[in-house]
Amino acid sequence: MKVKYYSLWFVALAWSVISCGDDDTTGTEMSGFDRSAMLESMATNLIIPNFETLQASVNQLEVAANNFVATTTEENLTALQEAWVQAVTDHQHCSAFGFGPASLSLGPYASVLGVFPIDETDVESNIVSGDFDPASSFDRDVRGFYAVEYLIYGNQSTAAEIVAGFDQNRKDYLSLLVNELKTTFDNIVTEWNTTYLQEFVASEGTSAGSSVSLMYNEFVQDYENLKNFKIELPAGLTAGQGGADGALVEAFYSGISRDLIVEHFESSKNIWSGLSRSGQDIIGFEEYLESVVGGPELITNTQSAIVVIDNAVAALPQGRLSDQITDDAVAVLRDELQNNTANFKSSMSSLLGISITFNSGDGD
Amino acid sequence: MGQSVSIAPLVTFRILFGLAMLFSTVRYMWMGWVDTQLINPILHFSYYGFDWVKPLPGYGMYGVFGIIVVSCIAITLGWYYRLFSVVFFLAFSYVELIDITYYLNHYYFVSIVSFLLILVPANRYFSLDVKRNPALLQREVSRWCINVFKLQIAIVYCYAGLAKINYDWLFKALPLAIWLPAKTSIPVIGFIFKYKFTAFLFSWLGMLFDTFIIFGLLFRKTRWLAYTAVVVFHTLTGILFQIGVFPLVMILVVTIFFSASFHEKLLHRLARLLATKNDKEIAVENMATEKRQTMGRLVIPFLLVFFLFQLAFPWRYLLYPGNIFWTEEGYRFSWRVMLMEKAGTATFYVKDGMNGREGSVINHQFLNSHQEKQMAMQPDLILQFAHYLADNYRSKGMKNPQVRAEVWVTLNARPAKLLIDPKIDLTSEKDTWTAKDWIVSFDKSAVR
Numbered sequence: 001m002k003v004k005y006y007s008l009w010f011v012a013l014a015w016s017v018i019s020c021g022d023d024d025t026t027g028t029e030m031s032g033f034d035r036s037a038m039l040e041s042m043a044t045n046l047i048i049p050n051f052e053t054l055q056a057s058v059n060q061l062e063v064a065a066n067n068f069v070a071t072t073t074e075e076n077l078t079a080l081q082e083a084w085v086q087a088v089t090d091h092q093h094c095s096a097f098g099f100g101p102a103s104l105s106l107g108p109y110a111s112v113l114g115v116f117p118i119d120e121t122d123v124e125s126n127i128v129s130g131d132f133d134p135a136s137s138f139d140r141d142v143r144g145f146y147a148v149e150y151l152i153y154g155n156q157s158t159a160a161e162i163v164a165g166f167d168q169n170r171k172d173y174l175s176l177l178v179n180e181l182k183t184t185f186d187n188i189v190t191e192w193n194t195t196y197l198q199e200f201v202a203s204e205g206t207s208a209g210s211s212v213s214l215m216y217n218e219f220v221q222d223y224e225n226l227k228n229f230k231i232e233l234p235a236g237l238t239a240g241q242g243g244a245d246g247a248l249v250e251a252f253y254s255g256i257s258r259d260l261i262v263e264h265f266e267s268s269k270n271i272w273s274g275l276s277r278s279g280q281d282i283i284g285f286e287e288y289l290e291s292v293v294g295g296p297e298l299i300t301n302t303q304s305a306i307v308v309i310d311n312a313v314a315a316l317p318q319g320r321l322s323d324q325i326t327d328d329a330v331a332v333l334r335d336e337l338q339n340n341t342a343n344f345k346s347s348m349s350s351l352l353g354i355s356i357t358f359n360s361g362d363g364d
Numbered sequence: 365m366g367q368s369v370s371i372a373p374l375v376t377f378r379i380l381f382g383l384a385m386l387f388s389t390v391r392y393m394w395m396g397w398v399d400t401q402l403i404n405p406i407l408h409f410s411y412y413g414f415d416w417v418k419p420l421p422g423y424g425m426y427g428v429f430g431i432i433v434v435s436c437i438a439i440t441l442g443w444y445y446r447l448f449s450v451v452f453f454l455a456f457s458y459v460e461l462i463d464i465t466y467y468l469n470h471y472y473f474v475s476i477v478s479f480l481l482i483l484v485p486a487n488r489y490f491s492l493d494v495k496r497n498p499a500l501l502q503r504e505v506s507r508w509c510i511n512v513f514k515l516q517i518a519i520v521y522c523y524a525g526l527a528k529i530n531y532d533w534l535f536k537a538l539p540l541a542i543w544l545p546a547k548t549s550i551p552v553i554g555f556i557f558k559y560k561f562t563a564f565l566f567s568w569l570g571m572l573f574d575t576f577i578i579f580g581l582l583f584r585k586t587r588w589l590a591y592t593a594v595v596v597f598h599t600l601t602g603i604l605f606q607i608g609v610f611p612l613v614m615i616l617v618v619t620i621f622f623s624a625s626f627h628e629k630l631l632h633r634l635a636r637l638l639a640t641k642n643d644k645e646i647a648v649e650n651m652a653t654e655k656r657q658t659m660g661r662l663v664i665p666f667l668l669v670f671f672l673f674q675l676a677f678p679w680r681y682l683l684y685p686g687n688i689f690w691t692e693e694g695y696r697f698s699w700r701v702m703l704m705e706k707a708g709t710a711t712f713y714v715k716d717g718m719n720g721r722e723g724s725v726i727n728h729q730f731l732n733s734h735q736e737k738q739m740a741m742q743p744d745l746i747l748q749f750a751h752y753l754a755d756n757y758r759s760k761g762m763k764n765p766q767v768r769a770e771v772w773v774t775l776n777a778r779p780a781k782l783l784i785d786p787k788i789d790l791t792s793e794k795d796t797w798t799a800k801d802w803i804v805s806f807d808k809s810a811v812r
Contacts, residue, residue, distance in 0.1 A: 032558055035549065206546040207606060228726050239714035239723035240757050293541050294777030301779060301812065338724070339812070342709035342772035342780050346740065350707035350774050353546030355606055357734045358395065359466065 033291035035204040039211050041283035043200055045276045047097050048192050053277070054090040055185040058178075061087045061148075065178040068152075069171045074159045080152050085256060087181075088145050092263035093270075093277055096222035099214040100200060101191035104184065106140065108218060110225075113144030113181060116250050120155065123147055127173045134180040146251070148177050153253035208355040216285075216354050219271050220345050226264045227337040230257070234322070235330045246322030257321035261333075265313055269306060272344070285348065294351050298343060305340035312336045368504040370624035371489045372631055375442075377513060378486035380616040381477065382440030385452070388474075388609040389432050398425050401466055406730050407752050408463040409738075409745050412795060417461040431455050439481070442491020446482070453478040465738035465745065469701050470610040473520060476674075477617070480516065483663055484509040490631050512667060513620050516674070518578040523678050523699035525575025532704070533571065537563035538776040539705035540570075547604055573597050581621040594618050605702065684799050689775055690783070690806035692742050693799060708740035708773035708783060712750060714757055717764025725753060741773050743784060743803050750790035767791050772812070781809035 064083035068076040091114060098108025106112045119141040126132040126142055134143055141147075151174050154162045203211040228238070229250070236244030249257040270277060274284020286302075289295035312333040317324040324330075349356060392398065402419045410417065419425055432455045438448035456478060460471045486509075487493040488502035532538040541563040548554045556562045573593065580590025595615055602611035619627075681694030688695055689704050715722040727736045730752070739745040750767040757765045766789040772780040781804070788802045 033545070205549040224726075232724065236721075237723050239712070239725045239753070240760060240762065241721070241723050243721075292545060292777075293538070294774075294779070297779045338711055338770075341711070342774075346707035346709040346737075346772065347774045347780050350705055351542060351777050353543050353705075356737060357732075358606075359397075359401070359734045 033288055035206075035212055035288070036201055038283040038288055039204060039215075040201045041274070042215065042271075043192070043197055045280065045282040046270060046284075047094075048189070048197070050090070050093045050277055051097070051102070051185065051189050051192060054087065054094050055189045057083070057087040057090045058181050058185045062178050062182045065148075065174055068166075069175060072163055072166050072171070074163055077152065077159055077163055081254070084145075084148060084152060085254065088149070088251065088256075088260065089263055091145060092260055093267045095225075095264070096219050096267060096271055097215075098218050098222075100196050101188045106138065108221075109184060109188070110222070112140050113184060114146070115140045115144055116146040116229075117248055117252060118142060118144075118147045118150055120150065123150060123173075127169045130169055130172060132173065132176065134176065143177055143180060145181070146253075148174065148181070149251060149253045151177070155253060206352065206354050208358045210355075212352075213354050213356070215271075216349065216352075217356060219268070219285075220349075222264075223268050223337075223344055224341065226261070226268065227334060227341070230261055230264065231330060231334050231337070234325050235334060236326075237331060237334055244325045246325040249322045249325065252322050255320040255322070258316050258318065261316065261321075262313055265309060268344075272302065272306075285352075288352060289348065292351050292353075298347050298351060301347075302340065302343040305336070305343055309333070309336045309340060367507045369507050369510060370628060371485075371503055371505045371509075372624050372627035373510050373620050373622065374484060374486045374505060374513075375489050375491070376627045376630060377510075377617065377620045378442065378445075378481065379440050379490075380619065381481070382436050382438075384609065384613045384616050385456075385474065385478075386433065386436035386440065388613070389429060389436060391609065393426075393429055398429055400732065401734070402459070402462055405463070405732055405735060409465050409735065409748050411461055411464050411467075412744070414461045417458065419462050425459075428455055428459060432459070442487035442493050445487030445491065445493055449478065449482045449486075453482055463735070465735045467696060468608075468610070469520075469697075469699055470608075470613060472697055473516075474613070476516060477513065480512050483667075484512070490635065508664060508667065510620065512671075513617070514582075515671060517618060517620070519671075519674055520699050521574050521578050524701050525571055525573070527698070527700045527703055528567070528571035528574060532776050533567055536776070537567045539703070540567050542705045542777055543605070550603060570597075581618065584623065587621060591618065591621070601702070607702075685805075686799075686803065687806040690773075691800070691803050692744070704776055706741050706773065706775050707737065708771050708780075710736075710740040710746055710749075710769050710771040712753055712767060712769045714753055714762075715766040715768075716757075716762050717766055718762075730756075740771065741783070743800055744795050746771060746784065747790055747793060747795050747800075754791045765791065775806075779811040781806075781811055783809070 061080075061083040064076070064080040068080045091110070094102070095110035095114055098110050102109045104112050119139075122139065122142045132142065137143075151170060152162065154165075157165075200211045206212050229248075232238050233241075234244065234246055234248035236242075246252070250260055251257045267277075269275070271284060273286045274282045276282055286299055289299050312329065315329045316333060317327045317329060321330075348354075402425050408419065420428060431451060435448040435452035435455065438444055439452060453475065456471075457475045460466075460475060485502060485505060488500055488505070494501045528534070537560070541560065544557040544563050544566065547557045550557070577590055577593060577597075580586040580593065598611035598615050601607060678694075678698035681688045681698070684691060684693040686693070689706065710727065712725040712727070713722050714725060727739075727749075731739065731749075739749050746769055750769060753767050754765045768786060768789060769784060770786040771783040773783040774780040783804060784800075785802045785804060790802075793800070793802060
């Protein structure tokens with residue numbers, strides 16, 4: 001009886017606590033947030049459309065590569081380069097979604113097909129030997145978008161030199177790499193549209209392995225990749241580095257690193273604030289945060305950090321980033337991205353109650 | 365203390381504990397944690413004074429887990445019990461001591477219980493040891509043999525309850541007001557977690573349950589009701605939170621509070637089920653009584669000291685300045701469970717003492733995500749990682765590396781604040797029992 005008695009007594013007490021003088025967060029319903037609706041909104045307005053756009057541009061890339069292989073001219077090279085720029089731009093808007101169908105056997109697709117810097121020596125020896133098999137190889141720095149870039153831009157080569165040097169082995173390797181890209185994104189889009197969408201929306205919990213947890217983890221990882229590998233490492237701002245090394249930037253051969261950083265951060269913003277790539281308002285993490293304790297404060301902090309980062313991105317020097325990697329604006333951008341990391345990483349997962357790992361927490 | 369009571373509750377306890385540990389160990393291996401938590405990590409965070417404990421190379425850790433599995437089975441069956449209770453305690457505690465980021469109060473509880481099991485003759489009835497050597501049979505034990513476990517369980521619950529008596533827990537329903545709304549997708553009962561009232565109700569009931577459940581268990585009249593509450597409470601927390609086998613362990617070990625006759629009936633039924641001859645009448649009077657008393661004379665003063673320590677150690681936090689949730693000085697080994705929602709982002713900067721170049725560290729190149737998460741909010745682990753980084757870069761040829769860390773921590777949904785002084789060179793700090801003056805006070809630390 002004792003227990004029952006206590007329970008009743010304290011139900012009453014708890015009621016009185018709530019009903020009298022609750023200042024900050026009023027109302028009895030704390031969170032009517034519909035995670036399924038967020039997942040569906042993100043999937044159908046952002047994730048799937050972005051992958052479809054990337055699929056289309058990769059297919060265009062394949063057409064351009066086939067043309068170039070068939071008729072190896074400077075005009076076709078230019079067309080191929082343009083197709084590549086479009087594809088790699090669209091890739092920035094998908095790299096944060098490396099889960100589900102986009103999680104390949106070697107890991108999230110961007111960690112396999114979006115690797116830079118590539119290993120020029122290994123690429124050249126693969127070209128010569130002609131026995132590279134993407135399906136069975138574990139090498140990541142000889143394939144994907146940036147290995148294609150190396151082939152079609154060369155390392156400080158003129159268009160004429162590239163065309164002149166594009167022998168059959170090079171053509172075969174190009175076709176192999178482009179084909180792997182095409183197959184991969186065709187598959188990702190097909191899977192999302194046939195089975196995965198339903199699965200994704202249905203898993204609306206917050207435990208490790210749930211859709212919210214997967215999407216969140218990849219979002220943070222992708223944001224940290226922007227800071228760590230696209231900015232910090234080439235700028236020589238990583239611990240233990242002897243100095244800056246411009247050759248470590250993303251898209252070193254084409255020189256469009258700056259544009260890709262802009263696109264990448266655009267993508268991070270879209271995911272956080274819930275915007276489709278075309279700017280249509282959807283349900284994202286910001287809306288989710290609005291519904292939880294401490295959320296409004298975090299939203300304010302994050303929004304002001306985003307404004308500061310936008311300015312820092314805009315202040316990046318124009319032209320080839322690799323030549324200006326020691327510019328102060330680069331270090332400033334790193335610091336501002338760093339300043340926002342806690343907002344995206346620990347504070348957000350803490351407030352939303354998202355489990356990051358499968359390990360047991362301390363229970364009672 | 366010296367009075368004799370039925371051995372049955374102790375025997376059930378031995379069996380249930382052995383089975384629970386067997387399940388827990390097999391589950392750990394099944395989840396692949398031997399690899400991901402013990403073998404794969406590049407570095408391990410050590411317990412104060414135990415930095416000499418390292419994982420075994422190669423398949424060594426699997427060997428240790430094999431030994432733990434065997435000792436769980438041996439404890440359950442009461443087979444070479446004295447030997448295997450010691451082996452289990454040592455092997456389990458060894459694994460536990462490898463990496464403090466996996467610290468769980470229930471691992472600590474298991475270590476304590478398995479240590480206490482070494483001291484008691486839980487194999488003197490319904491065991492393979494008795495079957496092997498009938499002279500060992502003993503139907504009664506000194507009262508303390510059972511009471512030590514009750515006392516230990518009482519400490520766990522009461523201290524867990526007392527720790528919940530704080531402003532955030534009772535008057536802001538934190539952290540439950542953060543955790544519960546994330547659980548609305550649980551079938552059937554999920555909808556109640558979106559109401560703020562539920563968080564308050566659970567906070568208060570949780571505090572009252574932990575603090576007072578032991579009294580319900582102690583008295584015959586309330587025992588079944590209290591045990592029902594135990595089952596409901598732990599089942600619920602087990603469903604709600606990612607807390608592994610802890611609910612199961614508590615539901616099983618708490619049965620020691622039931623009466624001797626309950627346990628005797630239980631064991632008789634089990635015996636009939638297994639059709640052992642173990643239960644046959646065998647002469648009870650033997651040397652055991654004499655030996656037992658000698659043992660008791662030595663053990664009881666030791667246990668007094670042991671439990672005095674148990675009772676006092678959790679209060680050590682009072683000797684440290686500042687908010688215990690923030691500094692975590694005196695937080696562990698105090699039955700503070702599910703008490704706060706805390707998370708941090710720690711960025712380490714390593715400076716070359718020769719050329720002054722400073723660069724930041726990509727934590728996950730050294731740590732798995734669990735280690736990184738735990739490290740980023742606990743000052744002593746931040747310090748350990750800083751020293752590791754200094755050693756690492758020194759070994760790569762950097763002269764006099766200096767390490768500082770910018771650590772933003774959110775506690776119970778408050779805006780993140782700096783946990784430690786971001787300017788201080790952590791390599792010049794040491795972890796000691798004294799207060800860490802480089803932790804920024806919770807009240808003084810400013811929001812960005």
